[in-house]
Amino acid sequence: MTEKKPKNIFIQGPIASSFIADSIQKHSSKTDIGGHSIFLGQVRADIIDGKKVSFIEYTSYEEMALEKMHIIREDVFAKYPLTCMHVYHSLGKIAAGEICLFVFTSSAHRKAAIDACEETVERLKAELPIWGKEMFEDDTHQWKENK
């Protein structure tokens, strides 16, 4: 038995809106799809103690993250009647206002696509070993923590 190699989800730098548009376009040939659900994570310019976040530098334990993402993907496919799922997460420096996460689920009907998208986002935030260093405008930093 051959084990399928987990799909890569990481992209160096921000996720371009053109990449997202192309990804949507590629589904036009899959005419059994009736609904897509998309979640986009954007870097927020939080103000913490009077200092503004200018960018987040993301790092990951990539091998572990890809294995965990593979499990999430299999669980979500087992639970919902999905046609497909695509997940991309940025690594490196992502400026405030740029996109760092792109989750895209498709199904015959909206409910499965919407629920699967939400569950995937919640699980990946809780289960993937990814870290974000929030860099302030004055070059100091703090480490982001998911709530």
Add this chain to the structure above:
Amino acid sequence: MQINILIFGQLAEITRSREVIFNDINDTETLKNVLQEKYPALSELPYLIAVDKEIVSANTILNDKSIVALLPPYAGG
């Protein structure tokens, strides 16, 4: 026996390295004690230990092929 430990996020600011090597560590409890001794500041930060990409909470026996990692709280998305 030599164990390589991968260090991530803010923990690497304390160890000043993304990888440290320890000798004669047979299990994760011993590892915690050695880390504590060498890097006292680590005790002030929350982190989990992964062995072969699985988080372990109970004491876990290590061998020379174990891949050990120290994981601070996740912040993906």
